[in-house]
Amino acid sequence: MKQVFQREPLLALMVVALVLAVGVKAPVFLSAGSLANLVTDSTLLAMLALAQMLVIVTRGVDLSVASNLALSGMVAAMLASHNPDAPLLAVVLMATLTGLVLGLINGWLIGYLGLPPIVITLGTMSVYRGLVFVLSGGTWVSAHQMPADFVAFPLTRFLGLPHLVWIAAAAFALFLFLSRFTRFGRDLFAIGNAPQCAGYIGIPTPRRLLWTYGLSGLVAGLCGYLWVARYAVAYTEVAYGFEFTVIAACVIGGVSIAGGVGSVTGALLGALFLTVIGNALPVLQVSPFWQSALTGLVILAAVLVNARSGRKGSRQILPLHKLEQAAH
Amino acid sequence: MNTTAMPTPQSDKPSSRYTILDREAVKLKSLLGRWESLLALLLIAVFAVNSIALPHFLDLYNLLDGTQNFSEKAMIALPMALLIICREIDISVAGTLALSSVAMGLAMQAGFPPATLPLVALACGTACGLLNGVLVTRFALPSIVVTIGTVSLFRGLASVVLGDKAFTGYPQLMADWGQGYFFGIVPREFVVLLAFAAVFAVLLHTTSWGRRIYAIGNNPDAARFSGIAVDRYRLALFMLTGAMAGLAAFFLTGRIGSTRPNIATGWELEVITMVILGGVSIAGGAGTIGGVLLAILTLGVATYGMSLANIPGIYMTIVVGVLLLVTIALPRLLRARSARA
Numbered sequence: 001m002k003q004v005f006q007r008e009p010l011l012a013l014m015v016v017a018l019v020l021a022v023g024v025k026a027p028v029f030l031s032a033g034s035l036a037n038l039v040t041d042s043t044l045l046a047m048l049a050l051a052q053m054l055v056i057v058t059r060g061v062d063l064s065v066a067s068n069l070a071l072s073g074m075v076a077a078m079l080a081s082h083n084p085d086a087p088l089l090a091v092v093l094m095a096t097l098t099g100l101v102l103g104l105i106n107g108w109l110i111g112y113l114g115l116p117p118i119v120i121t122l123g124t125m126s127v128y129r130g131l132v133f134v135l136s137g138g139t140w141v142s143a144h145q146m147p148a149d150f151v152a153f154p155l156t157r158f159l160g161l162p163h164l165v166w167i168a169a170a171a172f173a174l175f176l177f178l179s180r181f182t183r184f185g186r187d188l189f190a191i192g193n194a195p196q197c198a199g200y201i202g203i204p205t206p207r208r209l210l211w212t213y214g215l216s217g218l219v220a221g222l223c224g225y226l227w228v229a230r231y232a233v234a235y236t237e238v239a240y241g242f243e244f245t246v247i248a249a250c251v252i253g254g255v256s257i258a259g260g261v262g263s264v265t266g267a268l269l270g271a272l273f274l275t276v277i278g279n280a281l282p283v284l285q286v287s288p289f290w291q292s293a294l295t296g297l298v299i300l301a302a303v304l305v306n307a308r309s310g311r312k313g314s315r316q317i318l319p320l321h322k323l324e325q326a327a328h
Numbered sequence: 329m330n331t332t333a334m335p336t337p338q339s340d341k342p343s344s345r346y347t348i349l350d351r352e353a354v355k356l357k358s359l360l361g362r363w364e365s366l367l368a369l370l371l372i373a374v375f376a377v378n379s380i381a382l383p384h385f386l387d388l389y390n391l392l393d394g395t396q397n398f399s400e401k402a403m404i405a406l407p408m409a410l411l412i413i414c415r416e417i418d419i420s421v422a423g424t425l426a427l428s429s430v431a432m433g434l435a436m437q438a439g440f441p442p443a444t445l446p447l448v449a450l451a452c453g454t455a456c457g458l459l460n461g462v463l464v465t466r467f468a469l470p471s472i473v474v475t476i477g478t479v480s481l482f483r484g485l486a487s488v489v490l491g492d493k494a495f496t497g498y499p500q501l502m503a504d505w506g507q508g509y510f511f512g513i514v515p516r517e518f519v520v521l522l523a524f525a526a527v528f529a530v531l532l533h534t535t536s537w538g539r540r541i542y543a544i545g546n547n548p549d550a551a552r553f554s555g556i557a558v559d560r561y562r563l564a565l566f567m568l569t570g571a572m573a574g575l576a577a578f579f580l581t582g583r584i585g586s587t588r589p590n591i592a593t594g595w596e597l598e599v600i601t602m603v604i605l606g607g608v609s610i611a612g613g614a615g616t617i618g619g620v621l622l623a624i625l626t627l628g629v630a631t632y633g634m635s636l637a638n639i640p641g642i643y644m645t646i647v648v649g650v651l652l653l654v655t656i657a658l659p660r661l662l663r664a665r666s667a668r669a
Contacts, residue, residue: 061472063597109653113660116610118417118472119652122597126649133642236642241594244419244476251477257470289491293484299477303469 007254007306011269015276022280029283040155042275043168044223044230046268048242049249050175051219053267054185054212056250057192059259060117062213064106065220066242067128070234072099072224074132077141077234080150088149095225096218102128103217104210111209125243133236143232154230164226171219175264188212192259248295249274252302273298363607366655367622374626378633385636392514394632396507396583399517400425400576401595402624405602406528407569409620411471412603413532413545414565415612416464419475421573422595423482424456428577429587430486433495442499449574449581456482457570461563471566479596487589495587506582517579524572529617541565545612601652602627627651 019038023030048065055062076095079086102124109120143151154164179185187208190198199205228234253270255262274295281291379385404421411418431452432445440448456478463474508516532538543551544558552558581587606623608615631644 109657113657115656115660119604119610119656122601122604123649123652123656125597126601126645127653128649130642130644130646130649133640134646138640138642244479247476248480251473257473287488287491289487290484292480293488296477296479296481296484299480300463300474303473303477304463304467307467307469 008263008265008269011253011266011273015269015272018273018276018280022276022284026283029280034279034283038275038279040162040164041279042272043164044227045245045249045275046271047168047171047219047223048246049253049267049271050171050264051216052246053250053253053255053262053264054175054179054188055117055216056247056255056257057179057259057262058188058209058212059192059195060110060209060212061121061247061257062103062106062216063118063121063243064102064125064128065216065246066239067125067132068099068102068217068220069224069227069242070132070236070238070240071102071128071135072096072221073228073238074136074141074224074234074236076150076225077146077228078136080147081141081145084147088147088153091150092222092225096221099221099224100214100218103220104214106217107210107213110213111206114206129236132238136234136236138236141228141234146229146232151229151232154226164230167222167226172264172268179264184208184211189260192261194260245274245295248299251299251306254302254306256306270302364616364619364622367605367607367619367626371622371626371629374630374633378629378636382633382636385633389513390636391632392518394635395518395521395628396515397631398624398628399515399521400580400583400592401599401602402521402621402628403524403576403579404569404573404595404599405606405620405624406524406617407565407572408599409603409606409608409615409617410528410532410541411565411569412600412608412610413612413615414541414562415545415548416471416562416565417475417600417610418457418460418566418569419472419596419600420456420460420479420482421569421599422592423479423486424453424570424573425577425580425592425595426486426587426589427456427482428452428574429581429591430489430495432498432577432581433587434489436495436498442501445499445502446505446575446578449578450571451574453570453572453574453577454567455570456573457567458563460570461566464566465559465563486591490587490589492589494589496585498581498585502578502582503585504582506579506584517583520579525617525621529621532617537561542613545614547613598648601648605648605652605655 019029019035028034048069052062052065072095075098076091079094080088080091106117106121106124109115109124110117155162157163158166177185179188187198187203190201190203191205191208195205227239249270250262250267251257251270252273253262253266253268255267255270277294277298278291281288281294384390404425408418408421428449432449435445435448436442460471460475460478463469463478464471505516510516510519532541540551540556540561543554543556544561548558577592580592584591602623603615603620604610605627606615606620608620627648630647631641634644634647635641
């Protein structure tokens with residue numbers, strides 16, 4: 001039974017069921033425009049969740065993504081507003097590069113110095129967030145200061161879909177390939193499952209971690225530009241607290257915080273699930289204040305379900321004692 | 329044969345238990361023995377720099393007033409230290425605080441007498457902690473995931489109740505405790521904080537309960553096999569953390585005189601930063617209340633100095649972040665070990 005119902009199809013089914021359930025209550029939710037909005041809204045969260053998933057698979061966590069996003073976004077916004085003639089590609093590359101460098105700093109500290117990820121990213125989270133303020137002097141960069149093409153790009157349509165969706169789809173394909181078919185991706189799972197053994201069989205853990213966090217930073221940087229351009233404003237508190245939403249999407253998607261378990265599809269579905277909840281509430285005319293509480297309940301439900309189905313894996317050294325101890 | 333090396337007078341002091349690696353026992357001992365002294369030096373340095381650079385820094389009234397900025401956070405940092413030593417973590421403290429503050433607001437509107445409001449906050453906080461603890465112990469879930477979930481839940485419930493309004497008009501009793509002074513000079517919050525710090529230090533460093541918390545943090549399985557009711561300790565610590573968050577809600581609400589939806593946002597990470605900076609190992613099993621208190625005071629003095637110098641508060645987040653990174657990376661860099669672990 002548990003083997004038949006894999007986690008991802010089940011989660012996909014739940015997302016569809018949720019969408020339909022909301023649609024029954026409020027048919028407008030099922031309109032093409034509303035569904036397209038839903039997909040567009042989920043892209044940023046989905047991309048960040050994909051990158052975060054690889055980090056969590058290595059038994060780590062990257063709390064600095066939201067700050068990184070804000071800083072890269074501010075870099076892009078200031079660059080574009082000071083040089084309106086700069087080509088858009090250069091601005092995007094600059095944001096991505098900023099994110100990459102910030103991520104590599106995390107990766108170096110965690111990989112090569114072997115420091116605990118949660119502490120390091122907690123520290124860099126504060127530093128990066130503070131740097132946004134230093135860089136901008138506390139001011140806002142708002143829509144009228146940004147060049148038109150800078151703001152228009154994320155929602156401009158290409159073959160009927162906004163660029164945002166194409167970028168997210170490309171990221172999804174890339175991460176799918178990376179995690180399934182490359183040595184890099186498989187090594188990350190090995191590191192997460194058994195860090196010591198990964199070292200023994202010759203996996204260069206420090207280098208892998210460096211680039212995992214680098215990748216997470218790179219995605220955050222790209223999302224930084226996309227976020228700032230999409231909402232047409234850059235300020236210090238952009239995406240404040242978003243890191244927890246990203247981690248929540250991963251957790252709902254079945255990524256185990258203990259490392260070694262997780263799938264790209266799961267992370268994507270987790271992000272979709274959270275976005276559906278967020279978009280459904282206004283449609284159902286439920287107070288938007290319920291969103292956070294519901295998100296919390298969903299996270300708790302998801303971990304409970306995951307714990308039930310996932311605990312019988314091969315990783316327990318003392319399975320009986322562990323489970324008995326938990327039950328009494 | 330090797331009698332000379334055996335029992336040093338250090339061995340029954342709390343500091344001796346931080347020796348985890350056999351190979352580096354002496355070195356680690358001296359290194360971690362220095363952690364608190366390092367912090368103390370840092371505190372003195374920050375204090376000295378501030379008092380030289382800022383003419384109004386060394387004003388007893390101002391200094392004591394400045395403690396109010398961190399007293400509530402520090403009250404939560406104390407149980408958080410125990411929790412992290414025990415290899416758990418509670419991200420939901422700020423959510424618990426917000427919900428407890430809302431509970432007080434509701435209780436006040438329902439006509440509860442002022443003296444019962446702190447009890448309401450404590451009860452609400454303890455209930456939140458109980459939920460965390462039950463999820464972590466009964467269902468064997470990782471505490472970081474559980475509390476990321478419950479922080480959304482608690483803060484969400486608080487904002488559902490509050491909507492876009494705020495509770496104001498709290499009774500004088502709460503203002504007395506939140507803003508009041510003992511002897512007209514020492515803020516009550518600070519006295520309460522110091523009292524609790526003493527209680528926690530005694531609990532952690534002199535009782536068998538405290539030693540068991542270290543044991544659990546060093547190796548939960550071994551602790552369980554040696555007869556420690558590991559889950560009962562975890563549950564108790566989560567409830568204690570919730571209760572202290574409720575207490576902090578009482579003081580914070582009293583100090584600012586209102587409950588708003590954004591009360592204490594981002595505090596969870598500040599509190600955890602205080603604890604880590606205080607030398608508590610995120611991997612569990614190491615740390616002292618003294619270190620945490622020193623970290624709290626250092627951060628407090630630095631924040632106070634920066635606010636006197638008119639530096640925006642956000643610069644402080646950079647300083648805190650860099651301090652955190654440096655304090656954790658420096659020992660590792662000095663030992664110049666390749667990162668295998």
